[in-house]
Amino acid sequence: MRRLLLGAALASVLVLSYAAPVSAHERSLRVATYNLSLNRSSEGLLREHLANPAVDDVYRRQARNVAEVIQRAHPDVVLLNEFDYDPEAARLFERNFLAVSQNGAPAQRYPYRFVAPSNTGVSTGLDLNNNGVADTTPGDQAYGDDSYGFGLFPGQYGMVVYSKYPIDSQAVRTFQRFKWKDMPGNLLPTDFYSPAAQAVLRLSSKSHWDVPIRVGHRTLHFLVSHPTPPTFDGPEDRNGRRNHDEIRFWADYVTPGKRAAYIYDDKGRRGGLRPGQQFVIAGDQNADPNDGDSYDDAINQLLGHPLINTRTTPSSAGAAEAAVLQGGANSTHVGDPRYDTADFADTAPGNLRADYVLPRKGLKVTGSGVFWPVRADPLSRLSGVFDPVWSPVNGFPTSDHRLVWLDLKR
Template sequence: MKRLLYAALLGAALITVPTPALAGSSGVRFATYNLSLNRASEGLLREHLADPSVDDVYRRQARNVAEVIQRAAPDVVLINEFDYDPEAARLFADNFLAVGQNGAPAQKYRYRYVAPSNTGISSGFDLNNNGVIDTTPGDGSYGDDSYGYGIFPGQYGMVVYSKYPIDYQAIRTFQLFKWKDMPGNLIPADFYSPEEQAVLRLSSKSHWDVPIRIGRETVHFLTSHPTPPTFDGAEDRNGRRNHDEIRFWADYVTPGGSSRYIYDDRGRRGGLRTGEQFVIAGDQNADPNDGDSTGGAVEQLLGHPLMSTRVTPDSAGGPEATTLQGGANLTHTGNPAYDTADFADTAPGNLRADYVLPRVGLQVRDAGVFWPVQADPLSRLSGVYSPAWSAVGGYPTSDHRLVWVDLKIRC
């Protein structure tokens, strides 16, 4: 059973997007959204979310990203770039998601999960090799010398919201996993000293295995946000790390020897067991055709035998943006309908960066990218780059788009 998510008159065409089936049925919508709710200092996000009545650019952005989520109405959603703060995660759910924005249906998530991120946690080493060990948050190269880039602890963190129960006792996190402990890793050994290699963590934020209970089934929601494969030099330290952060999930879902090396933050070893259901989600910062990724990074997932890739989420707004913006987009070889990130006409152009990838055997009923064309009234939620929004990154919501996949799951 489908309800209209939105409708817009485009010439003679009525554009509709289905919402997931009602609770209690077998249709479950999983989504990922890098909504750029990161702020310039610790505690500022909580301050902005505590009083939604204030009319400034920060609250408007928060209302806009909440409306995107309400329009898409996911049952389970990973949020990327949300500063680590459990209270801020509650405030966003209560003050924004649970309050209808511009006529959109309120979304109430009874369950949520948030945990620390490696971003902005000082390593005590000169990880960018500029000759200075910066240990003062917000100062100079502090972000580059942290375990994951961030100018304060937890910047650019993650949150999971769910309408279905989360098995909190079974959650596994991999924040502390050392990069060196991945066999065949791509650490640039000529860039990092032996002492630095001994402490480097693989995850730039964290990797979470969040089990979601859907009726009698458990689906492991495997969430992460690998570092962009840029902002480095010839050593390609970020590109290599991005590759291995993506590889982590490819190994984790493969039973047997491929995942035997993995250990979580409580010391439990190994990955998923044979037959366990999963959905991988997140801003992977990697496109299979274009951009600056290293060594087929995301193909490690897209080409994995356990990954369902028959249906690719798409939009009409992506191709339109490519045509209107031109620039680097015109050199791309990938299908712009699959793009999920709007980097305007600057290099590397718009890319497919965000993914929701279910396990083979989970039936995909529908999928999409929330990127309306400009003639659609809801295009105000994606918009185009404008200095008026520069305080929050230049867009009314984010330079990324929400990606969703509807799955048929036995309840």
């Protein structure tokens, strides 16, 4: 009942503003995460779509829509999840879509970007789903199940970081090949995976990146990832356990001392952040603190961490309204619907808080939000509701996730 009353009250808001006043924004750093569902069904298709922006089809319209969302929110630094790994596609999206005004929104230029390989769709050569066959032919569900991270081809559902500030590319750390078994006290289900699988399985379903960004005279470590959903498995809960440990990775990484000593990056360097280094953890964590299918309250490893500032929770009136209008599983949720960031199936699990921007304690938060307009807002055309017209993409005019942003005092 509390969710319904709250949602009804917030639904009375007609038009939302997603841009902070210019004078305020100039004094802050806007950091965002957006699972924009810009993945495609086959390798190279995303590059093809982004290279030809004038074509009017459902794929280019979606690309223009997600670009407009980013332009309306105008973050200074943004992580994009579910962007197929392709350095040229990352360049084309910035040049042909973000740097070109969409429906009058201010064009955004990002002179700095970082992209690296993803574990998704990279074959292990092993039978990871225990169906008796090691599928090594890209393009089908079984191949995805037997890859280091689920994907129909190498790099599907990858990541990219865009920044208006310089990225210290020489200091970037990636953890794509860190093995799950090497995390002390891991939750790897040894009764499900064969010894051969346990020996090679990587922790990251995509990757974990530490991307240092130079903002004036300081360095901000942008810690980004996209843990696997805690679903699509069996009673062994292998994806739920992996999601938990992918989230735990950052909890350990930002803790100075012995807790991070086991970590090694793709160049062999060991350990986590040094004491006092500034950071923001961002990404689609696929974990809600109150609802959904997470294993052992996975996200609370970050939300309850003594070095992470969780005093500000990004919210939107649109999320609260959606919970009321959609009903279903949403009416049984414990969490406050204002904080939802993803529009999922209403039968189960319902809308959830899945996407996070979490700064280090000591960084002053001056603003925050979730790009989820109420339906009376003209910009709600960008978030929309599930519609078969968009089924070739994902059923939405943009994504089933919403852009989440946080302003930090510069």
